[in-house]
Amino acid sequence: MDESPGSRQAVVNANRRPPSAGARVAGLGAYRPARVVDNEEAAAAASVDAQWIEQRVGVRERRYAEVADTVVSMAAEAGRAALKDAGADANQVDTVILATCSMPSPMPNGAAQVAAALSCPAAGFDLNAACSGFNHGLAVADALVRAGTSGGVLVVAAERMTDWVAPQDRDTGPIFADGAAAALVLPSSEPGIFPVAWGSDGTKAGLIAIPAATGRMEIQGRKVFRWAANALTPVVDAACDLARINPRDLKAFVPHQANLRIIDAQAQHLDAPAIARDITGSGNTCAASVPLALDALRRSGEITSGDPVLLFGFGAGLTYAAQIVLCP
Incomplete structure (x- = not known):
């Protein structure tokens, strides 16, 4: 069978689909x-x-x-x-x-x-x-x-x-x-992922970086801590407003697992019954930390299908994004 470049036809997903609610x-x-x-x-x-x-x-x-x-x-x-x-x-x-x-x-x-x-x-x-x-x-x-x-x-x-x-x-x-x-x-037929509240602050890009010269991560921990613990509260509020969900109705708060003290500081702003603290057993897994923590909460039975959960990521860039989803 000819496996040379160009011997296979490209698969194109070009089916017309109606917009979804x-x-x-x-x-x-x-x-x-x-x-x-x-x-x-x-x-x-x-x-x-x-x-x-x-x-x-x-x-x-x-x-x-x-x-x-x-x-x-x-x-x-x-x-x-x-x-x-x-x-x-x-x-x-x-x-x-x-x-x-x-x-x-x-x-x-x-x-x-x-x-x-x-x-x-x-x-x-x-x-x-x-x-x-x-x-x-x-x-x-x-x-x-x-x-x-x-x-x-x-x-x-x-x-x-x-x-x-x-x-x-x-x-x-x-x-x-x-x-x-x-x-x-x-x-x-109904939204299960609500609008995102997101943004970035490239003026602080140097706080978390991997310089090409070293190929190793460098982080200014104290400055990142102050930013994450104090400056990001409006993002959480905006995500709730966009979803038209009262923060008191949230079943869980799942933030990026960067630091347990940051998580606890952010959680004080919310009254969610479950707070993800997966960092204790997983460390900081960067982009994977929010979904790993969400999966761990569901496996523990702390959240169940249909529960509104606030997901919140923040980190290098500096970038941040939050949205409410319904637990599958």
Whole structure:
């Protein structure tokens, strides 16, 4: 069989679809690497005290990718789990969005490889909004489905942050980790994903960066803490206003898992019965942290199908995005 370039016909998803009244998260999936690294191990590498790590950021243990756990392979496993959770077939997915900032090289993109791994006849593109990447991807998926451009969108957030931090750097090494999570977005007769409140502040881009000269993440932790803990409250309020949902009616608050003290400071503004604190066992997985935390809350039974949940991502760029979704 001729497998030379150009021997296969391109698959084009050009079916005409009517606009949809809404979009919903139909299924969730997660992939957590098998290797668990406790604070004793992380502290030894960074020459700090194990208790200091937990007191400073709230992490007790985190997952590190094995050699075979690539950004693409972890994304594909999470996507496969999301399809199974939704009872959906790969043929229902015509767009794959991969939210990531840790691909090993800029080309080829990861989303097309994820689509191929799942046998989805899909368009695929990567989206880099760092730690708010999943929220951005979900907003794009919602718009694509409601416009009739896509009939099914798989939004996957996958990160292998351990490739980009130095274990001996006390500001990043003990904090960042690896993992992936995914959401399948399908049309709905009523909105299940509400309008996004988002923005960016490029004047503060230098607070979190990976300089080309070093290839390692650098973060000005105290400045980021003040920004995230104090300056982002209006984003949360705007997301509730756009959804026309009273904050008191929220069943859960799922913020980016950057720092337990930031999470607790942000949560004081809300009265949600469940607050995601997945950072304690997962570390900071950047774009993957919000969907991993959402999946963990659902698995624990703290939220159930139909519950309104506020998702909130923020990070390098600086970028931020928040939206309310109904739990699948």
